[in-house]
Amino acid sequence: MLTLDRVTKTFRTGTFSGSSVTAVDRVSFTVGRGEVVTLLGESGSGKSTLGRMILGLTPVTAGSLTLGGEPVRSGREYYRRVQGIFQDPFSCFNPVFKADRVFALVKEAYYPRVSAADWRGRVERAVRDVRLDPGQVLNKYPHQLSGGQLQRLLIARALLLDGLEFLVADEITSMLDASTRVDVLNLLGDLRERGLGVLYITHDLALGTYLAEQTVVLRGGRITERGATEKVFGNPMHPYTRHLLAAVPRLGVDWVDAEPVGSCVFHDAGAEGELHEAEPDHFVACAQLPGCPGH
Amino acid sequence: MNAMPPLGEPASEPVATAQPASDAGPPLASGAAEPSAPLSPTRETLHYALRNPKLLIGLAVVLVLLLTGLFGPLLLDGPDPNAYSGAQAVGPSGEHWFGTTTFGQDVFAQFVYGLRATFLVGVIGGGIAAVIAMLVGFFAGYRGGVLDEVLTMLTNIVLVIPSLAVLLIVNAYLGVRSVPVQGLFIGLTSWPWAARAIRAQTFSLRTRDFVDLARLSGSRTWKIIFREIAPNMSSYLFMTFILLFGGSILIASSLDFIGLGPTDSVSLGLMLQSAQQWSALQLGLWWWFVPPGVGITAVVGALYVANVGLDEVFNPKLRES
Amino acid sequence: MTLTVDDLRVHYRTLRGDVRALDGVSFFVDDGEILGLVGESGCGKTTLGKSLIRMDGRMRHVGGTVTLDGDDVPVGDDRAMNAFRFRRISLVPQYSMSAMNPTRRIGRMIRELLASRGASVDTAELHRRLALVGLKPEVLDRYPIELSGGMKQRTVMVISTLLDPSLLVADEVTSALDVSNQKAVAHALVGLRDQGLVTSMVFITHDLALTSHIADTIMVMYAGLLAEKAPANILTSAPRHPYTRRLLAALPEAGVRRSEGRLSGIEGSPPSLLSPPAGCRFRDRCPLADDRCAEQPPVVEVAPRHHVACWKV
């Protein structure tokens, strides 16, 4: 289980200057085993920073981030349990090497003793698990494969690790074509059956709701609303969530104007970063709502 | 002298970039349906390299001069290029291909030995500068933060100081009297522009996701730099080395000409210096000062031209025109 | 009838041969119509957009004609196209964020650009148009670097439409934006048409749902060819081409849960356009394909203003 407790990240804007920017501000939530949680936010919401902190690629400024009770740290042992997949599949593969090098790196780091033949078998199995034909994708250069194929290879790479507990998927479908996007999402959903926890980071509301039981809406580094997906989107309470929902273009549904977000006075979560529980499994940060500590 | 190459920092990004899955480019689509198997990056590069006249001509000229420097001395009569071997101040002839100096030294003998010194100082100076530039550029660009600030500051300081002036002082006091030592000091002073360029490249590469992916495979900093980032800019590093190589040759020739050259050997710059010192100009001994100048210009010019060819080979944007 | 494109063929020169990015596309756009052009990467939609205003160096006009308001548009002749550019056909490019010269103040750039086309700046009108997209006149005294991404995007929209073109090509203008900005930009584009600043528009995007909100007609392209073209509501509610149908079926909608109904994408990938296979190009991925599909299906008007290229409709 991944637990975030008042996780905060501040970046200094210059090496020698004192000013700083808070990218993530006291964010708390948990992701259980076999659970998919969507982290929804627009650009600048801090969602990718949060993902990078979970992966140990960016240090946490304050708060605690634990996986199964142990604090997050970068390093070989941690990455046996936690892996990530990123937005741009073409950027994830070093263009001067063949695409299967991502598998070779895993072998080198974690399974140096496994025989080549045995390893090849494992790779082919993982590749088939992501519904690719090993003969078509192995031994090729990244530019010879499509974005969808590359993204699946990255999922296969994560599957090679036996001890994998958690996967961060940061915008993994935003550069894919509509016709392959949903297939990659389905693969991500299937990981749940393997007992993995998945944090699916996206700006696309429709994709987010498709996959996850739980949704966290992030804005300006803070959580505005979180809870069960059907509650957050079936009964959005925070003006920002409503605004987002209204802005998303939907087939066959007219665009309606939501109330302007600008009028929303943020409930300053205070030192505790607590949200107001509007109904069971549905938490909101909004001073406008009755029952909110800031009301 | 031209420590800074005429090309400057390349305007175009030579780093190999994969075509993103956008609709912007030609739809060279992916996939199994491709009739002719696409070439691997290495094979593709070779394909263009063998069809690039600039690269081929440049390399051919360098190669011919290199072979002359390597094997020319073996064809000579004696081991001493400065030996007084014949009539004084005679023009080119069958016996003395490049004529003789006012002292009766064979200019061709000096030329072939001088080529050796020229290549040696290029390799040593260019090599040392390239190593320093890579270390500074890679670590400043990859680590960022305070290390970057400090290294960048250092780079800028060494960049601003005219390297020839520093070399003058160093050579004058310490009496640098052999080609390798000369190369060493040239290397120590001519790396900054290359370090800046490599830093900028590294800086843009380190945000690529494959660097993060390597970290997620437990790779450490040095391994990421040399196994992920460096291979991506190998063409760029090679081109940088060529420019540093040419730059070292030019600086060395200037030092030689001022009278701070190696005392234990012959170099093309020293030939120019003695031609100047002993009034070859006024005496009309053109065969004394033309060959060394042609030699330096040919080596450096051919390297530059080959470099432009390489840029065209590695940079798909420049291929078409 | 504003724009008529007839059997347009444009190839990309590459080292491995010509890529047939547009392989005979015909359609029309009416006065006041917004045509949404959708398709996957490599389907030829951007090539089509570029062909209508300015081909890049690697593109070659192989055949077909384009007419605008009855005049022949010389798409393959870069020089002759200048008469049409800006005045009659204009562009809001994909690269709006970097479309303005970084070392010129925006106002001066506009002045110089207009002067070079023999037009002068009507300051009051310029201010009015900036206000239409929510920009203050002060942006004219700014350098592009001083504007935010969204402001640059809107500034470019204003510049591109200053000469009231008949046709505006908007190429992926919303793809880099957040959903809330996306909506604002989409509304602004429709506003340009409603105000009569542009007569009609080709809106190129990969986002079918977004297009359905602003386009009157949607045209779906596949592998360099037209697959289906229909009024927006018909195309999204009653598509006829199997590709359109599968594409719509692959789109998750806000609120739809995977546990409730598992969607699936389209297996396989589009054919290479270096030497496209004979017959219907969707054949390999089409569940309905049979022997007849070995022959290329013609574009047929199956209902008024509804065109489909499929044997199975």
Next chain:
Amino acid sequence: MRRYFARKLLVYVLTFVFAVTVNWLIPRFMPGDPVSAMISRARVSQPEAVEHMRAYYNELFGFDRPVWEQYLHFWSSLLQGDFGISIWVFPQPVSEIILGALPYTLALMIPAILLSWFVGNWLGALAARRKVLDNTVLPAGYLLTAMPYMWIAVLLAWVFGARAGWFPVSGGYSLDIEPSWSWIFFTDALHHWVLPFLSMFLVALGGWAIGMRNMIIYELEADHSSYLAALGAPQRLIRRYAFRNAVLPQITGLALQLGVLVAGALVTEIVFNYPGLGSLILAAIQNRDFFLLQGTFLFIVIGVLIANFVIDLVYVIVDPRTRTGMAGGQS
């Protein structure tokens, strides 16, 4: 903008400190007793001068004192303008000798650098426009930049001086004329100036032309050029915009190339026996006049730093982004 200048100034100050420190440090790395080593290597005939040197070296280096005191002492005499006494033209102060040579070097270098920059950029811009020019300017440019400065100087001296006899090949003025503010001196000096100027000008020209050509081509491929072209702007306008943008990196390039250009000026002077800093350096080396050499070194460093600062000022005036970049809106 203030930050920009503060940073630049910091670099220059540190550079100066670094240069002075190198100057102070290197004699201390000489093997053995540096004072006697230097005196024995110096070719001094006058016993008076030898005595003076020994006294001066001992005073200057002050080896009996702690190192930090030696260092501070070095600085304090430097800041008083004391660069030492020349051995070569004993007992003239080094600073005086350098100031006497400086005008010649500046008269050679400044016009050569500026003119080659302007003409080179102009040629490069033309080359980017016409294929024919491109095919001639580019190879010629590479040939020129690959030439050692002194060699092209020797060639020019040979062809236009020794063979054709059009220009003198030695000195800054004729031996029978005294330097003065007279028309005769001026024309005579100008006559001597032409060949050294031309050789510096030619070598530098190639690099600027190539750089400009490449930058313009890059700018013409940039999005803002495509946008103008898509709106039917004439090539003239697109080129003008590209040129302006392409000039900016060339200004930075000028700062980066200064060291190289100075080095070129020094060896060119030596070829023509031109009475500037280059000839001073040669004389200093030949006569083992270390004070003169060190003084010249510091003068060159100071000159390059000043020139760098001037280029920074120009850059801020020409490029709006340096002015607004810091305060501008974040996207």
